[in-house]
Amino acid sequence: MSDLEAYRAKAAAWCEAMVPEFGKAARKGLSVEDDLALGRRYQKAKFDAGYAGINWPTDLGGQGLGHLEKITFEGEEMKHGFPNVYFGISLGMPVPVLMQFGSDRAFVKERVLKALQGEEIWCQLFSEPSGGTDLAGLRTRAETDGNGWKINGQKVWTSWAQYSDYGVIVVRTDPTVAKHKGLTYFWVDMKAPGVTVRPIKLAGGDSHVNEVFFDDVKISDDHRMSPVGGGFGVAIATLMIERYVATDSAGFGPHLDLFVELAKDVQLNGRPAIEDGRIRQQIARNYAMRAGLDSINRRARLMMQAGMTPGPEGSLNKLVAVRSRQKLSELALDLQGNAAFAFDEHASPKDDWASSWINAPTGRIAGGSDETLLNTIAERILGLPQDHRPDKGIPFNQIPA
Amino acid sequence: MSILYDEGQDAIATESRRVLEARVTKDDLLPLLEATGEYHQGFWATAKEQGWTALALPETHGGLALGLVELGLIAHQTGRTLSGAPFLTSSFGAAKAIELYGTADQKTRWLPGLASGETIGAIAFAHGADALPQHPPVAFDDERLDGTAIGVTGGLAADIAVVFAERNGTPVLALAELGSAERVAVPSFDNSRCVAELRFDGTAAETLLTGDAARDAALHILALQAVITAHEQTGGAEALMETARDYAVTRKAFGQPIGAFQSIKHRIAELYGLVELARANCIHAAAREDRDDFVTAAAAARLSATEAYDTAARDCVQIHGGIGVTWEIGLHLHMRRARSLAIEQGSSLFWEDVLVDRLSGEAA
Secondary structure, three states: OOOOHHHHHHHHHHHHHHHHHHHHHOOOOOOOOHHHHHHHHHHHHHHHOOOOOOOOOOHHHHOOOOOOHHHHHHHHHOOOOOOOHHHHHHHOHHHHHHHHOOOHHHHHHHHHHHHHOOOOOOOOOOOEOOOOOOOHHHHOOEEEEEEEEEEEEEEEEEHHHHHHHHEEEEEEOOOOOOOOEEEEEEEEOOOOEEEEEEEEOOOOOOOEEEEEEEEEEOHHHEEEEEOOOOOOHHHHHHHHOOOOOOOOOOOOOOOOHHHHHHHHHHHEEEEEHHOOOOHHHHHHHHHHHHHHHHHHHHHHHHHHHHHOOHHHHHHHHHHHHHHHHHHHHHHHHHHHHHHHHOOOOOOOOOOOHHHHHHHHHHHOOOOOOOOHHHHHHHHOOOOOOOOOOOOOOOOOOHHOO | OOOOOOOOHHHHHHHHHHHHHHHHOHHHHHHHOOOOOOHHHHHHHHHHOOOOOOOOOOOHHHOOOOOOHHHHHHHHHHHOOOOOOHHHHHHHHHOOOOOOHHHHHHHHHHHHHHHHOOOOOOEEEOOOOOOOOOOOOOOOOOEEEEEEEEEEEEOOOOOOEEEEEEEOOOOEEEEOOOOOOOEEEEOOOOOHOOEEEEEEEEEEEEEEEHHHHHHHHHHHHHHHHHHHHHHHHHHHHHHHHHHHHHHHHHHHEEEEHHHOOOOHHHHHHHHHHHHHHHHHHHHHHOOOOOOOHHHHHHHHHHHHHHHHHHHHHHHHHHHHHHHHHHHHHHHHHHHHHHHHHHOOOOOHHHHHHHHHHHHOOOOO
């Protein structure tokens, strides 16, 4: 057995042992607050077992291992539906950025340790009402205020802001230069005076995203994590940190074998649906697509193991998988016909077709919309030209609204 | 088997691409479309000279004892440049049938010639949409074949054929010399495939396998060929995606390269996705030969590669606009090839059923 396989076996056994306390059955029927409390205990258990901050430096409480160990653990962990969702963003982007760019190292270490143990949660304040994909078009501003700064404006789609202790934020500090050049990156205390968080209820019924308002929120200059005007670069670095994450060719929806089971169970024209050509074609097409992603991901892992950089084709994962999930979920509801009307809004998108379907649009928009991903593939991988951008090079305050 | 190519495998890809790009051009291939039964002699001479015919056959019979991975790499390149003859795949299928199911005598007799390329093989399994018919139209009795096999790729030039036939309702996998069989050339939209109708009239043939074993073996041969063809399709799709990209960055309309319009750039980005999924499935399938899930992996490769090549052919022509539909530019060579490869070795309809039978536990 390779070292990695041994690592996987140990991780699998640990996850298995956590199921009674933290698995799907233990979470069933819990309020969000109780589930979050359970999640904090789960995160602490992960930390104690050495599965938190797997690829982070040991002097900051991490395990000092590689990306491979991290995605290996995540691959095992995702099989069980543990309450880890509250920490995904926090430990995925803001806290690693703090580790990389935070200037007060004692403060950094204290925050990182608390975040790793589930005691504190960080959010990422990027998107705004005026634009999400067009990050550099943001309007929230920070003006100098004595030796520090004063923030005014609004962020939106901020995941878990209602439970967050801290956040990282990009704001405009100079509206007289081109839009990418006038941004600066800070961290903020989410409990500070002037910060108001309002949850947004999403189509599927849950409220994990928020609007966040800043009214004369005062911060000192030691909150700054980029040079003044250098915030865009740090923002891009934030988005690059999560390149090596466990992927799921089912698009974090139900796996194809559940669809095959459904097609064997239900009747269409008096015969099992699995015998119907239309259903068979969709099963075959979806299998080929998902098998392709699985093969891309297996190859990427092997390349990492061999010390090589995986190819850019990994960027297809979310684009292909979530589209496949969305359409297959619609078809699964069709297959159930009027038996599909019964809806459990608390069911998991990973094993319930209606839940998968109603939440699928979020997957195609959050973290880079399909269209943005296609642009990225076209421009970065294939060398096609950028779209026409009339605001390019124009000082931000002269761009027509 | 690893799914990362090693240095030797990378060299096979680079060298075969170099040779093919130098020796097979659009100007050679266009005239072949207007003549029935002619193939690109230079291409086939190159395949023999480079040892591609011997690549995946056993050393004891003149082969190089490499496998699907290496032959797949060559096929990817022949797909890019549009191979001028179908025999790499058809002879490979015939040779594998003899290697896996033939007698020692049959191997000694046929494999060295197939390995050197002096002998050309073909596969005659399909009838219409049915790649492995329940009741094949060719009858096998008393070591003789009777009946007609339609649409046999390479059949016009082949010396031998492996035929899926029937004896009293039982399937038979038979090996026939074609010297005495009548062959009728089929004028096709992709003429260099040398498609023929094989008319057997008491043609001498030998048994390779009978019964369920014959059907299972025929499916295995089809799967082996399908993996090679899938590599060829992926190569064709990749070349078309690059052609579309190159055109989109140079051709201008309304004061900018047409590739700056999302209707064009997203179409090309979608092609990238199809090509990479097909490539990944091909690499996986080539590494699964001799495993229980080989047919499943082959089916996935085949389905994604067919979709990639057909879509790339449609979209690449569309992105070129009027110039794309001219004879001279030759994009129709790929359009034609995408369709002939989509049908050879069984269409998507066939492989969808094969795949779902396996996923639903209806096939062993």
